[in-house]
Amino acid sequence: MSTEKTPYAADLAPSEPSGSRGASPAAYGTASGDTFPRLLAGLAARRPNDTALQEKRYGIWQPLTWAQYNQRVRDFAHGLAALGVERGQIVAVLGDNRPEWLIAELAAQSLGASVVGVYPTSIGEELHHILTHSRARVVIAEDQEQVDKLIRLRSEATDLPMETVVYYDPHGLEAYTEEFLTDFTAVEAQGREWGDEHPGWLDEQIASGQPEDVAVICTTSGTTSRPKLAELSHANLLAMAEHLTTIDPIGARDRYVSFLPFAWIGEQMLAVACGLSRGLTLSFPEDSATQKTDLREIGPNVMFSPPRIWESMLSEVQVRIDEAGWIKRKVFGWGYAVGDRVAEQRIHGRAKAIDPLYWVADQVALRPVRDQLGLARIDHAYTGGAPLGPDVFRFFHAIGVNLKQIYGQTEICGIAVVHRDDDIAFASVGTPIPGTEIRITDEGEILLRSASVFRGYHRNPEATAEAVDADGWLHTGDAGFLDEQGHLVVIDRAKDVLTTSDGTRFSSAFIENKLKFSPYVEEAVTFPTDDGMTAMITIDPMTTGSWAEHERLSYTTYTDLAGKQEVRDLIAEEVLRANEDLPESIRIKRFVLLHKQFDPDDDEITRTRKVRRNVIAERYADIINGLAGGSDDVTIRSLVTYQDGSQVERNLVLKIVDMSTFRAPEGRGRRPVWSGRR
Secondary structure (H helix, E strand, O other), X not given: XXXXXXXXXXXXXXXXXXXXXXXXXXXXXXXXOOOHHHHHHHHHHHXXXXXXXXXXXXXXXXXXXXXXXXXXXXXXXXXXXXXXXXXXXXXXXXXXXOHHHHHHHHHHHHOOOEEEEEOOOOOHHHHHHHHHHHOOOEEEEOOHHHHHHHHXXXXXXXXXXXXXXXXXXXXXXXXXXXXXXXXXXXXXXXHHHHHHHOOOHHHHHHHHOOOOOEEEEEEOOXXXXXXXXXXEEHHHHHHHHHHHHHHOOOOOOOEEEOOOOOOOHHHHHHHHHHHHHHOOEEEEOOOHHHHHHHHHHHOOOEEEEOHHHHHHHHHHHHHHHHHOOHHHHHHHHHHHHHHHHHHHHHOOOOOOXXXXXXXXXXXXXXXXXHHHHOOOOOOEEEEOOOOOOHHHHHHHHHOOOOEEEEEOOHHHOOOOEEOEOOEOOOOOOOEEOOOOEEEEOOOOEEEEEOOOOOOEEOOOHHHHHHHEOOOOOEEEEEEEEEOOOOOEEEEEEHXXXXXXXXXXXXXXXXXXXXXXXXXXXXXXXXXXXXXXXXXXXXXXXXXXHHHHHHOOOOOXXXXXXXOOHHHHHHHHHHHHHHHHOOOHHHOEEEEEEOOOOOOHHHOOEOOOOOEOHHHHHHHOHHHHHHHHHOOOXXXXXXXXXXXXOOEEEEEEEEEEEEOOOXXXXXOOOOOOOOOOOO
């Protein structure tokens, strides 16, 4: 991170890069007047027997052709009409990714309605807020767990507009007698009867749909308040897909594994918008436990995941290599060094003919790692939603994964800025995609304008007016600048950008990402003090647990592991490493290991794992004050809930580590990027 004052660039409206390899819209059968249901109907007509979706059940991939997919959408659309769903209304979908999720979405859109996705982990007030604000009368729920949430919510809230709950996994629900519950297949059967009685009606509804109609409502991250509901039209999403694939062509033969929630704009962006406009085959893992195996089995060509997924993959590599024999470690270390050198040339457009040494390194060291991660066939990989640490970014390029940072928001369909293949800077998020304009205000705020800017926040015109001005510019609320190469560098949320006493502008998120590069750190939240920065850190239980086993350090629970002096020393070394590249005024001076992980159910982080700083500041005020005051430890009261439902409150003493007195063991070497060992 540079300490120099970087001048903010003037307004920039980038032109489309020359030499684009993207096919024309006509080549894919898309046009400016398309909607998702019309795209589906076109694919069913042109490629009726090709696989559109496949879901793994009982260890076997179950395919669904484009013709079958289209027919199920039509049946369910008729079923929704029989339930009283009309044009302009909203249907809520709550559950994990399954073909039924997309069938429900396309069916609602066929009627001129839209869907609001709800994260499957949502509970209580968050779930109530989304359902009441959207006025969803019909809710599509996955299984017994989600149905139980809705039954409980219905009994507690008198203002819930929900009239019907349709579930698509009947396991465990056979004995439920609530009249508002119905099976997904029963709605399809009812729809077939309704369709026979109203021939041609659905075709008229699909034909009358307009690209400007609301297709999907996505919730914002809600880091500072309750999430807002952003309305995205068919035209918004398809414009984004067209502009992205102009840079990175995606074809019908490409594979995509859908495992991130459809409630997230990232999955709507790739799986739905790019999927339907380019005819991708979508694959759904059997469950979260088999996700890694299923990903490797499919070997996707395209992948988009938030930083936590890529960080988790790197942690997995670090653990596996640390457990390997010394010969394998030496071979991988050599191969990684070769790959890192070649990647440095490639990302700056200086790649030459295939290096024989790189070919050997790839075969014996790099490709096996990509294969284990399910990334052997990757052509285009993206990360977004939060900053990815430069060291993590570099690791994936070194092993041969074409990973790119993207920048965008829900309000602009997720993507506005992205790296190009031969122009990647690890500290930036790239350059604007075709059709996107970018401006930096005098205050340093990033403004964006394109055909993908959303229609507005549902039932919230005041917030919409604050987000989009009269000239169509989206005010992101993020601070950043354009560097000399025209790359956008995002600093942080504008309100979170801080300035030290010597005038250095910095981002807490930047420091936190340097800490989170450690395989042993899961989350970090930093706080400014008079003499520098302090940090609250949660450890990664998998990698830290593996390290503890290797060191023959016994422990019982997460709290027990985080309280070990040996673990504090381990993390102190990682903090020492992160401090090396930071200016003195913003180095971590003291830190504490938290006794628990941050939990979205406790409102400490969002469903997309963004830290809610206001909640953290209020809930852990005693710890923050102890860090700022230079205390040796801090005592907190913790409520422990056991499996039988009983609760007990107890005092916990958390030790504070002072980095000014910490010294790393003599002769301890610096660990390589790909390992947790020195």
